[in-house]
Amino acid sequence: MRIEKDTLGEIKVPDKAYYGAQTQRALNNFKASGKPFPLIFIKAFLRLKKACAMANADCGKLERSKKDVLVEACERAEGMTEQFKVDLYQAGAGTSFNMNVNEVVANIAAEILRKPKGDYSQIHPNDHVNMSQSSNDTFPTASHLAVIWKADQLLKVLDDLAGAFEEKSRQFSGIIKTGRTHLMDATPVTVGDEFGAYAAVLKRAAGLLKEGRDNLLEVPLGSTAVGTGANSPEGFKDKALQYLSDFTGLTLKRSQNPFEALQSRFGLSVFSSYLSELAKELNRIANDLRLLNSGPVAGLAEIKLPAVQPGSSIMPGKVNPVMAECLNMICFRVIGNHDTVSLASQAGQMELNVMTPVMTTSILESQELLINYLPDFQKLCVEGIEADQERCKNLLLLNPSLATLLATDIGYENAAKLAQESLEKKIPVPELAVKKKLISKEKARQLFKDSYDLEP
Numbered sequence: 001m002r003i004e005k006d007t008l009g010e011i012k013v014p015d016k017a018y019y020g021a022q023t024q025r026a027l028n029n030f031k032a033s034g035k036p037f038p039l040i041f042i043k044a045f046l047r048l049k050k051a052c053a054m055a056n057a058d059c060g061k062l063e064r065s066k067k068d069v070l071v072e073a074c075e076r077a078e079g080m081t082e083q084f085k086v087d088l089y090q091a092g093a094g095t096s097f098n099m100n101v102n103e104v105v106a107n108i109a110a111e112i113l114r115k116p117k118g119d120y121s122q123i124h125p126n127d128h129v130n131m132s133q134s135s136n137d138t139f140p141t142a143s144h145l146a147v148i149w150k151a152d153q154l155l156k157v158l159d160d161l162a163g164a165f166e167e168k169s170r171q172f173s174g175i176i177k178t179g180r181t182h183l184m185d186a187t188p189v190t191v192g193d194e195f196g197a198y199a200a201v202l203k204r205a206a207g208l209l210k211e212g213r214d215n216l217l218e219v220p221l222g223s224t225a226v227g228t229g230a231n232s233p234e235g236f237k238d239k240a241l242q243y244l245s246d247f248t249g250l251t252l253k254r255s256q257n258p259f260e261a262l263q264s265r266f267g268l269s270v271f272s273s274y275l276s277e278l279a280k281e282l283n284r285i286a287n288d289l290r291l292l293n294s295g296p297v298a299g300l301a302e303i304k305l306p307a308v309q310p311g312s313s314i315m316p317g318k319v320n321p322v323m324a325e326c327l328n329m330i331c332f333r334v335i336g337n338h339d340t341v342s343l344a345s346q347a348g349q350m351e352l353n354v355m356t357p358v359m360t361t362s363i364l365e366s367q368e369l370l371i372n373y374l375p376d377f378q379k380l381c382v383e384g385i386e387a388d389q390e391r392c393k394n395l396l397l398l399n400p401s402l403a404t405l406l407a408t409d410i411g412y413e414n415a416a417k418l419a420q421e422s423l424e425k426k427i428p429v430p431e432l433a434v435k436k437k438l439i440s441k442e443k444a445r446q447l448f449k450d451s452y453d454l455e456p
Helices: 021-029 039-058 064-077 092-112 125-129 135-171 191-215 236-248 258-263 266-293 322-345 356-380 389-397 400-410 412-425 429-435 441-448
Strands: 002-006 009-013 176-181 184-190
Touching: 002 021, 009 021, 021 092, 039 064, 039 092, 039 135, 039 236, 039 356, 064 092, 064 125, 092 125, 092 135, 092 356, 135 191, 135 236, 135 258, 135 266, 135 356, 176 389, 184 191, 184 400, 191 266, 266 322, 266 356, 322 356, 400 412, 400 429, 400 441, 412 429, 429 441
Parallel strands: none
Antiparallel strands: 002 009, 176 184
16 A cells, blocks of 8 residues: 545555545545446546647646656556546546546656656646646536447447338338227238338437537536636637547537536436437337237237247247347336436536536446447347238238228218228128128229228
8 A cells, every 4th residue: 555645634545556545535435336437438538638738738838748748648548447446426526536537647647757656746636637627627528528429339320220120111011901099900001111110210319319419519628617717728728629629539619608518417418318218219119019029829919029039937938029128128227317317417506517427427328228239139139020911911801990991982970880890790891891882892992902802
């Protein structure tokens, strides 16, 4: 162990650790989850620190020699992610994590300068690594970066999944079946119509996510000290944003209002809401697939989901829609994560919302779950779905709602009576309508050509 100091006094730190006193206090204080921040967030924070060092040097506030050491230290730190140990649930505003980064970078810098860990005489965690910054602007900026990077991955996954549903829509375009509203028989659709609608809503959801992602390109970096920018040199904000854009491959923009940028987490909350809406639609699609697959004897059984594993430990031969069930559970988690984000978003007070850490980790978890699972759902479920054309036809033949197609010719009330009689006598509506001479056989063929083939 070594002894380090902060403003509260001395504390023991493991000698091998690159973090310092404030990180150690956080490790002692916060043990709720036992989980550190995601690697992508650590990467974002280190790129930010490097950009700030470059900007401070350009503005004449940081010596060039120290800037070079800080840049090298930030780059080395990206390969030392085990040193970023502060728990997901920690001090408000992410101060503990910011200091974890500052201390790790400072101690790597000390090593580069051939100084022992804990010697901050040349590169200090606060004075140099955190120069012109605070937790209040760096943490949400890094949050935006990490969420954007994950959003780009998720958008690719969604595009692939929508494409898989579109392919099924084309494959099933000629299979006519009973439509359903209120879970009751309705006028005919094709299986392709249903799958095409799934593709369409995923594309719509992806469009909203892209919009939310683009809004996060506006970041609060440089809005230190409650938005005033105190202790940062003139030109720092624009230079830091330009460097950070270069280091991340993103076109970042400065906040339109620096005070709003710290008070409000509107952009993160809106993005999370789009994730939640996506999850609701995915959940609905999963439920539809389970219903359409239900059976094989006593359910709808209009489609067949691929069998990927045995479904029961007691009923031999039973196969369950496990991929859709897993998607259901993931969607529940994403929706719940947004509830967390919503509560955290409205918990801001005065000049700062200090709840950004839990918002960030909730959003990143939701994205990670969807990015990891949806490709498997596509491959092991969607791409292998088959439609039972014969089953669809047999159910359609006795669908009383086919009478809807006659309402214009014979009137709503007569069509309703015909539907009731068809249901009671188990006679298809077209056949019954011709038999009762309500319409001619030619007219019936014209009306029902897509849903029922009358005998010549």
